[in-house]
Amino acid sequence: MAMAAELHGSDTSSPSYSVTSRIARVDIIRDMAAAKVNWRALDGDDFLHTPYQRFELLDAWQQSIGKHEGAVPLIVVAYDVNSRPLVLLPLVSSRENGAKVARFMGGKHPTFNMALWRRDFAETISSTELDALITAIRMQPDGVDVLAFAQQPKQWRNVANPLASLAAQPSTNPCPMMTMVPGCKPEERVSTSTRRRLRNKERKLQALPGYRYFVATTDDDINRLLDSFFVIKPQRMALSKLPDIFSDPATKAFVRDACLAKLPSSGRAIELHALECDAELISIFACVADGERFSTMFNTYTISENARYSPGLILLRYMIDHFGDLGYSSLDFGVGSDEYKMTFCKDDEPLTDAFIPLTARGKFAALGMSSLTHAKRLVKHNPALMQMAQLLRNALSR
Structure with a gap:
């Protein structure tokens, strides 16, 4: 009509x-x-x-x-x-x-x-x-x-x-992505061989006092992780001879405000997942999630000797299991063909x-x-x- x-x-x-x-x-x-x-x-x-x-x-x-x-x-x-x-x-x-x-x-x-x-x-x-x-x-x-x-x-x-x-x-x-069957076994999300390799690396980290994986839920934890992120990220970018895109005050304000912003139902606009020990932040990944798909946004990892043990990959394995246990069916790590993405993602989102x-x-x-x-x-x-x-x-x- x-x-x-x-x-x-x-x-x-x-x-x-x-x-x-x-x-x-x-x-x-x-x-x-x-x-x-x-x-x-x-x-x-x-x-x-x-x-x-x-x-x-x-x-x-x-x-x-x-x-x-x-x-x-x-x-x-x-x-x-x-x-x-x-x-x-x-x-x-x-x-x-x-x-x-x-x-x-x-x-x-x-x-x-x-x-x-x-x-x-x-x-x-x-x-x-x-x-x-x-x-x-x-x-x-x-x-x-x-x-x-x-x-x-x-x-x-x-x-x-x-x-x-x-x-x-x-x-x-394109955007590399991974699909998961809700309710599947962990080995069906990340292969047994990859898990074994990462588990061997993680043993070194598990010996660190206070070592843990966790999702930041309080304002204090979010601010503490971001304070460390903004210190580590420019050093990591400099080592890779890349510009620090997070140095701009407006970008820092956006990241902090979005990570602290509460959604009407539950959770934050951007979630922070981390590996840390008493001495330092070892690895961090930020992501958005909607009940079916989680997508990572930014990340960094320590510049200490602990970087040798692939803390970023270990953290991603934890995140995949975390969201898999919640019934998620897919994930992605953003555009680009970085090697770590190919470890988990076998498909592309066009x-x-x-x-x-x-x-x-x-x-x-x-x-x-x-x-x-x-x-x-x-x-x-x-x-x-x-x-x-x-x-x-x-x-x-x-």
């Missing part, structure tokens, strides 16, 4: 237009607090989103890194005729090389970027309804030139991701990028973004080009 889809911004109203759609209204919200109620309404088993799109995590990012970088919230919410949210796109807009670009919130920190969908709507959305969402953004008076929707999963919880079909191309990297022009200027910006992504992917998947890029990066970092 045809109905008017009214578009509203925070400072002005756009003209209404008619579509054949379940979408009765589209709002553009410019303030995180104003979007919170709608965000909360799209949480639960009847809705579809990754744990990276939780309000608590993205609000922590926007209040720190987002504001520091000049990103302005552009939150798109579509409603049905009963004013119930159908989908929420957690976007920010900013000026990049002369063009106004809208991206998913979170910058480089989420592995997966995705809208928050009512599950039945995502399963049956039409091209007309997708067009209505894009048109709502195009009609805004502040003039977004291009939508840059990077690192989108093709599907989530066995439902195709509608936005991943729009002008999509493969992302620079990711797509979509660069959608909304204006004439946006056509040039979208073409440039698409070409750059294609070139990066070509380098990443060509060993000779990758070696040249690595040599260049090392030379520039000296």
Whole structure:
């Protein structure tokens, strides 16, 4: 049935237009607090989103890194005729090389970027309804030139991701992942041979006073672990001749605020898992989790002699068993083909990028973004080009 889809911004109203759609209204919200109620309404088993799109995590990012970088919230919410949210796109807009670009919130920190969908709507959305969402953004008076929707999963919880079909191309990297059968034996998650190898290494660590694996649940434990993390991480990055991406005050604020942020049900927006002894933090992994998938975000490990015993791999084995015992069915360690990921992950989660022009200027910006992504992917998947890029990066970092 045809109905008017009214578009509203925070400072002005756009003209209404008619579509054949379940979408009765589209709002553009410019303030995180104003979007919170709608965000909360799209949480639960009847809705579809990754744990990276939780309000608590993205609000922590926007209040720190987002504001520091000049990103302005552009939150798109579509409603049905009963004013119930159908989908929420957690976007920010900013000026990049002369063009106004809208991206998913979170910058480089989420592995997966995705809208928050009512599950039945995502399963049956039409091209007309997708067009209505894009048109709502195009009609805004502040003039977004291009939508840059990077690192989108093709599907989530066995439902195709509608936005991943729009002008999509493969992302620079896929995401290594591991599937688990809920209720399976530990040896079916991590092989007996790998367990034996890690157990032999761990014996050295088990001799340390106070050695333990644990999940930080109190503010005091979270702050204590992060204090150690921010000391160890720059030293570890320097040893690898890599820039310390956590040195920026806004990034530190985001990490701490998101780790401390409590979810409405239970747990934190970012969980911290650690191996430690009385003398030091040995290894730490941060992750997000949603009951079915856990995804790691950042990590580090000691620079002491205890680093020889593969504490990162030992910690990951503990985490896999922890979440496996809770009935989780999959996990990932973020994009990239690091060797430690390949120890556990035998499959890939394919990711797509979509660069959608909304204006004439946006056509040039979208073409440039698409070409750059294609070139990066070509380098990443060509060993000779990758070696040249690595040599260049090392030379520039000296």
